[in-house]
Structures are given as C-alpha cells and as structure tokens.
Amino acid sequence: MPTQARINSDRLAALLGGINGFGFDPGSGGYDRRAFSDADMAVRRWFMETMAADGLDVRMDSVGNVYGRVGPPGPAVVVGSHLDTVPAGGPLDGALGVAVALECVRAIREAGLALRRPIEVLATADEEGRFGGMLGSQSIAGAVPPGWLDAAVDAAGVPLTEAMRAVGLDPGLAGEAARDPADVHAFLELHIEQGPVLEAAGKDIGVATGISGCAVLAASLVGAANHSGTTPMDMRRDALVGLAEVVAAVPGIARDVGTDEARLTVGFVELTPNQPHTIPGRADFTVIVRDVDHGAMAMMIGALETLLAEASARHGLAFTSGTRSWLDPVALDPALQQSLLAAAGSLGFDPVSMPSGAGHDAQMMARLCPSALLFVPSEGGISHAPGEFTAWESIEKGAAVFLKALTRLAAE
Ligand SMILES: [Zn+2]
Known part of the structure; x- marks a missing residue:
C-alpha cells in the first residue's frame, strides 16, 4: 500500500x-x-x-x-x-x-x-x-x-x-x-x-x-609609465587615475542604466608597471556585467564604453575594450x-x-x-x-x- x-x-x-x-x-x-x-x-x-x-x-x-x-x-x-x-x-x-x-x-x-x-x-x-x-x-x-x-x-x-x-x-x-x-x-x-x-x-x-545573463567586458587604459618624482602632476598620463574614475562611476551605471537586478563588478585589475615609484602606464581590467534583461546588459556595456572614452580623453589615455564572453x-x-x-x-x-x-x-x-x-x-x-x-x-x-x-x- x-x-x-x-x-x-x-x-x-x-x-x-x-x-x-x-x-x-x-x-x-x-x-x-x-x-x-x-x-x-x-x-x-x-x-x-x-x-x-x-x-x-x-x-x-x-x-x-x-x-x-x-x-x-x-x-x-x-x-x-x-x-x-x-x-x-x-x-x-x-x-x-x-x-x-x-x-x-x-x-x-x-x-x-x-x-x-x-x-x-x-x-x-x-x-x-x-x-x-x-x-x-x-x-x-x-x-x-x-x-x-x-x-x-x-x-x-x-x-x-x-x-x-x-x-x-x-x-x-x-x-x-x-x-x-x-x-x-x-x-x-x-x-x-x-x-x-x-x-x-x-x-x-x-x-x-x-x-541573470553574464557578460565579461575586458578593457585596457594605456598612458605612459614614468618616474614618480620627476613627472609633474599635470604632465602625467596615469592609467590608474583613469581607471579610478571609471570604477567610481560603475555603481551609478548599474543604478541608472540596468534593471533592479543589475550587478556590475570590477574584479580583476592589473597595472603595468605595478611598482611604488612608477606611474602606472597601463591598466588592464574586467567588468562583469549581469542582469536579467538582455537589453539592459547591452546598454550597460555601451555606457561603460562611453565612460572609458570620456575618462581616457580627460587623462590623455588610449583605451581598448571588448566583450570577451556573453551568456544570455x-x-x-x-x-x-x-x-x-x-x-x-x-x-x-x-x-x-x-x-x-x-x-x-x-x-x-x-x-x-x-x-x-x-x-x-x-x-x-x-x-x-x-x-x-x-x-x-x-x-x-x-x-x-x-x-x-x-x-x-x-x-x-
Ligand atoms: Zn553551484
């Protein structure tokens, strides 16, 4: 039974x-x-x-x-x-x-x-x-x-x-x-x-x-490595200063462009050189982009690329970026x-x-x-x-x- x-x-x-x-x-x-x-x-x-x-x-x-x-x-x-x-x-x-x-x-x-x-x-x-x-x-x-x-x-x-x-x-x-x-x-x-x-x-x-979908945006900011003592502050092309501006703006993009479920994370950063006495000439980093909406993911990536362009222009940097993987x-x-x-x-x-x-x-x-x-x-x-x-x-x-x-x- x-x-x-x-x-x-x-x-x-x-x-x-x-x-x-x-x-x-x-x-x-x-x-x-x-x-x-x-x-x-x-x-x-x-x-x-x-x-x-x-x-x-x-x-x-x-x-x-x-x-x-x-x-x-x-x-x-x-x-x-x-x-x-x-x-x-x-x-x-x-x-x-x-x-x-x-x-x-x-x-x-x-x-x-x-x-x-x-x-x-x-x-x-x-x-x-x-x-x-x-x-x-x-x-x-x-x-x-x-x-x-x-x-x-x-x-x-x-x-x-x-x-x-x-x-x-x-x-x-x-x-x-x-x-x-x-x-x-x-x-x-x-x-x-x-x-x-x-x-x-x-x-x-x-x-x-x-x-949530998940995309990996891989980006680089490229300036010039130089001596920390001899290079005046207004003559630097410091990739980390540009990156700091980008990272600080990331929560605002999630809030303003994504849905309530948007999650943006800068979890990987590599500076070259990565030395106390040298201005970092290059910053490679990733932004993990997650959202439940496909369009919101695409718009956040667009907003991140605009941000990269603006920060690069302000600090004399070049930038590259690309979507390395995308899961819907x-x-x-x-x-x-x-x-x-x-x-x-x-x-x-x-x-x-x-x-x-x-x-x-x-x-x-x-x-x-x-x-x-x-x-x-x-x-x-x-x-x-x-x-x-x-x-x-x-x-x-x-x-x-x-x-x-x-x-x-x-x-x-
Ligand atoms: Zn599991």
Whole structure:
C-alpha cells in the first residue's frame, strides 16, 4: 500500500556527509573538488556506487556527468546539481542539490509510489567553470560552442582536453553527452541561494524566475609609465587615475542604466608597471556585467564604453575594450515555477519568487527542456567559502518542497 513520500532527514544528512567525505581541505577548512581532480573523480565514482546500491541504473557520460535512472521508459524528469566545487569551497554549493535529488528518489520508492515517468538523478561535471564554462550541463544541452572544448584552459594553463584524457575521458566523444530534448521531460534543481535575499526576508524557500545573463567586458587604459618624482602632476598620463574614475562611476551605471537586478563588478585589475615609484602606464581590467534583461546588459556595456572614452580623453589615455564572453539571461519555466510555489504553499511555507544572480546548471538545461530552480537561504549570503551555511531546518523544508513537486511530476 503506497504511503505519502517523506524526506528522511538523517538519511539526507548522511548522504551529504558522504559527498563531503571527499576533497576536505584542512588548510582552508573547506572543500576542493575542482573539476577532474582526484577528489572530484573519486566523489563521482562513490556517488555512482551509492546510486547503484539503491538499484538505480548508473552511468557516466562522455564529459563526466553522472546519472542514476529509475522508472519506466520515456522522457525523464532529471533532478540534481553538481558535485564539483571551487577551491576552498563550502559544503552545500552543488552537493546539497545532488543529495536532495537522490533522497527524493529514495523517499518516493520507500513510499511504494509507482513512477509514471522515469527519474534521473544527475550530478553534472565542471559546473564551477574550472575551464570557463559549465561543461557538463552545456554538453547535455548541446550548447558547447564549436571549437571551445579544444581551446579551453584552466587558470594554470592546463588544457581541458588534457584534463579529460587524464581521467580517462575522450574529448573527441564529448558531443555524445548531448541529450535529445524528446528524452527529457523537465529539469529540477535545488541549490543554496548564495546571496542574502531569503535570509533578509525571513523566508525559507525561493523559486527562481530566471537566471541573470553574464557578460565579461575586458578593457585596457594605456598612458605612459614614468618616474614618480620627476613627472609633474599635470604632465602625467596615469592609467590608474583613469581607471579610478571609471570604477567610481560603475555603481551609478548599474543604478541608472540596468534593471533592479543589475550587478556590475570590477574584479580583476592589473597595472603595468605595478611598482611604488612608477606611474602606472597601463591598466588592464574586467567588468562583469549581469542582469536579467538582455537589453539592459547591452546598454550597460555601451555606457561603460562611453565612460572609458570620456575618462581616457580627460587623462590623455588610449583605451581598448571588448566583450570577451556573453551568456544570455534565461527565463525559467512558468509552469514548473508554479508547481514549486504550489508545493511550498501546500506544505504551509511562504515562498518568494526571485531572480538568480548567480549562474546554475538550470540555465543550460533550460535550453533543452522546461527547467526550474528552488533556493534555500544562505546564512549571511556567504558561498564559495568554507563558511557557507544553511540551517538544517531550512534544508528540510526545501527538500520537502522539492519532493512534493517531483512526486507530482513523476509519480502522480
Ligand atoms: Zn553551484
């Protein structure tokens, strides 16, 4: 006799603990499961063994994505997130979504519910972008740009193709990871918010309306390097003075040109020379441009280029700028959002709809199939750091909402 499926909190905690048995970094107190590292591949193998022990059909695809499938033939409801981390990452980013996905399958099966659609638990490869993209979900969606795989390198200059070969994956077969849209009914992901919005609002559940686009503007200001003592102040062409003017104006551009969700960040700056006694002749820097609106992203880039031209003219500098990469904003599926909101409501929670400022696998999966993203709060908005934390009670609520929505999609 089937009963109501329920999250087993201890079992979920044990599964999350099992994942975080890999890649602990005593130096930082966080986790290092960088894509295709020993720890990353070890956790993938362990997760496959764990799912196999549960009776799921497991496989690793040609780029390292791990799947566990259960249920009848037909288009699958895919659930999951990623197992890789940034260096010195936290215990929840990605890992929580993978653990909740498998716990939901366990709960549904334990309750004896018959699956109307198959469920596939998915742990994607290189979501954190060691090689600059979201290799796993991009490959599944067939959205890897031509030539990208062969050109991609990590921050240390290691080519992606070399890293793949080192773990036994053949880059020549990467295209085989692409799924046929006819085989995938939907994708659901649970993730920590990685921002402060839910905590500030006192809410446990967020449902993402969409995911901000992200563009990288790479720019240089070029003046003249010279002696800090002999060059009069009015005879300098100081690239850093020009840059300072640009950086100071960036928040105003976000406020005046972008939407309320606009985020502009100057996160990389390199001065040449970078010496105490020399006027910096050159400044290379990037501006990360994020917004939920494509047009607003383009207008902010236009405004930044105008600003660069004005600051250069005032300080006798030349400038170059170019958009180095561009990811469009993505709208998530309205019907799936509604079903997550309804599931939360039926459990007595008060969810909020909100955009996602950070990139997630769901944005790639949305190119393939209807996709949705559920958030639980991040204490202090902290993530990508060992201090990443979500109250267990909030995790339990998020998992219960996820289970309810998944049950409705696949088992009712
Ligand atoms: Zn993540």
